[in-house]
Amino acid sequence: xxxxxxxxxxxxxxxxxxxxxxxxxxxxxxALLAVCGPNGAGKSTLLKGIAGxxxxxxxxxxxxxxxxxxxxYLPQAADIDKNFPINVFDxxxxxxxxxxxxxxxxxxxxxxxxxxxxxxxxxDGFEARxxxxxxxxxxQRMLFARLLVQDAAVILLDEPFTAIDSKTVAxxxxxxxxxxxxxxxxxAVLHDLDLVREYFPQTLLLAREEIAKGKTDAVLTxxxxxxxxxxxxxxxxxxxxxxxxx
Amino acid sequence: MPxxxxxxxxxxxFAFxxxxxxxxxxxxxxxxxLGVFLILRRMALTGDAMAHAILPGAALGYLTxxxxxxxxxIGGLAAGLVVAVGSGVVAxxxxxxxxxxxxxxxxxxxxxxxxxxSLRGSNIDLLHVLFGSVLALDDATLILLxxxxxxxxxxxxxxxxxxxxxxxxxxxLASVSKSGGPVQIIFLALVVLNLVxxxxxxxxxxxxxxxxxxxxxxxxxxxxxxxxxxxAAAQGILAGYAGLIVSFHAGLPSGPLIILMAGLLYLLALxxxxxGGLLRRFKRGRHLEx
Numbered sequence: 117x118x119x120x121x122x123x124x125x126x127x128x129x130x131x132x133x134x135x136x137x138x139x140x141x142x143x144x145x146x147a148l149l150a151v152c153g154p155n156g157a158g159k160s161t162l163l164k165g166i167a168g169x170x171x172x173x174x175x176x177x178x179x180x181x182x183x184x185x186x187x188x189y190l191p192q193a194a195d196i197d198k199n200f201p202i203n204v205f206d207x208x209x210x211x212x213x214x215x216x217x218x219x220x221x222x223x224x225x226x227x228x229x230x231x232x233x234x235x236x237x238x239x240d241g242f243e244a245r246x247x248x249x250x251x252x253x254x255x256q257r258m259l260f261a262r263l264l265v266q267d268a269a270v271i272l273l274d275e276p277f278t279a280i281d282s283k284t285v286a287x288x289x290x291x292x293x294x295x296x297x298x299x300x301x302x303x304a305v306l307h308d309l310d311l312v313r314e315y316f317p318q319t320l321l322l323a324r325e326e327i328a329k330g331k332t333d334a335v336l337t338x339x340x341x342x343x344x345x346x347x348x349x350x351x352x353x354x355x356x357x358x359x360x361x362x
Numbered sequence: 363m364p365x366x367x368x369x370x371x372x373x374x375x376f377a378f379x380x381x382x383x384x385x386x387x388x389x390x391x392x393x394x395x396l397g398v399f400l401i402l403r404r405m406a407l408t409g410d411a412m413a414h415a416i417l418p419g420a421a422l423g424y425l426t427x428x429x430x431x432x433x434x435x436i437g438g439l440a441a442g443l444v445v446a447v448g449s450g451v452v453a454x455x456x457x458x459x460x461x462x463x464x465x466x467x468x469x470x471x472x473x474x475x476x477x478x479x480s481l482r483g484s485n486i487d488l489l490h491v492l493f494g495s496v497l498a499l500d501d502a503t504l505i506l507l508x509x510x511x512x513x514x515x516x517x518x519x520x521x522x523x524x525x526x527x528x529x530x531x532x533x534x535l536a537s538v539s540k541s542g543g544p545v546q547i548i549f550l551a552l553v554v555l556n557l558v559x560x561x562x563x564x565x566x567x568x569x570x571x572x573x574x575x576x577x578x579x580x581x582x583x584x585x586x587x588x589x590x591x592x593x594a595a596a597q598g599i600l601a602g603y604a605g606l607i608v609s610f611h612a613g614l615p616s617g618p619l620i621i622l623m624a625g626l627l628y629l630l631a632l633x634x635x636x637x638g639g640l641l642r643r644f645k646r647g648r649h650l651e652x
Binding site for chain 1: 402520521523524526527529530531532533534535536537538539584585586587590
């Protein structure tokens, strides 16, 4: 089985305090992996590390066979400036950045691709709408359309379904399932365990350190969840340097 | 008085008026488009801070070489770039946001400048630095203004996409490209370049006005980014022309009048602007069916 992402004794964190601590393991190519765990467990931090926006404190993240631009990353609560005068089509077209860069034009087939992506997330007819007029759910649909246009091998979603109505969640889940069928690697940070059990074959349960990883049913046991919940959330201000061998 | 005498004759009769008009048009073509981005990036006061930052450098150039174009331009550019790059780097590498790091740098720069000026005592000619002399533009200054305008437009065209991306969704740009940092710094460098150009014509303080007022006004007139840039530049040109005409006939200083005209256009847009002016807010008509 191909490996998409490999963690080797990975420690990620802020100001020397680890948020993800000594993580080892692999994510197979084409995996649909949910990342679960209590607040402060390091889930978002792990995605930032994979996306390359946060450098590891120790250890490494390897992407054999992939380049960093094969990764599409949707951060938690994307910080889109809704006051900027830009329409839905143009935001979705941003997904073409890697092919177009500074000056590249958008070809007719790419225009069709953008329109198809907008239609696929149920925003048909919204192309010319200003971003400022979108609701929260519509905004998230638009960002999924941009991910579709990015056409990446690895897709990282950080709490993509928070504060979104159930119809939108259902529509966007079907987009995620389609990615899985296309053998893309998808990692999603999720809190809704029922959703995870229904749609995500694999789960990584994280509480700064790995609690369990593997088939979702085997990971999300009450015993494992209890173990994850017992994690101490606050950083220890008097913490000594970590003595575990790197 | 015939319309020709009122509106055109000042420029056909006096070379200094023609030069002043050419200089203001150069300033108006490049400055307001930068202002549009400053406003959309919520950095409207950055222009003001930058104007304070370049003043000491220009003053230093003046004190070492007198009232000559080269040293004052280079001094102003150097001081402005140090502040722009320094605050950009600090904002990206420390916990301080851009506004705080910029404030820190420009205050240091300003204090340093005042100290330098006090070494040689103040001078009346420094008024030229503060308030410019749009009616006394020589060839070298005009060429400098035109070169700055051309370079700014070319750079803006090249940076347009990443600049829009960085403004709309900085974390997305960061996830697909490493250009966010350099783009921001080049953008601030362009702002500095235009303020340095502007201070020869309008003075450091008024140069900001030429950049920001037409931009703020254009934001009230349209929701379309491309149109906004065009309208901002057009208003800058109009303000330059109208300011020169009024100052010529009324015998008032031209720099401040150009900015006052830009201010007048802004006030009109504030009331009548179709994209968020006051009238539109209070006169909405009945709500629609769907």
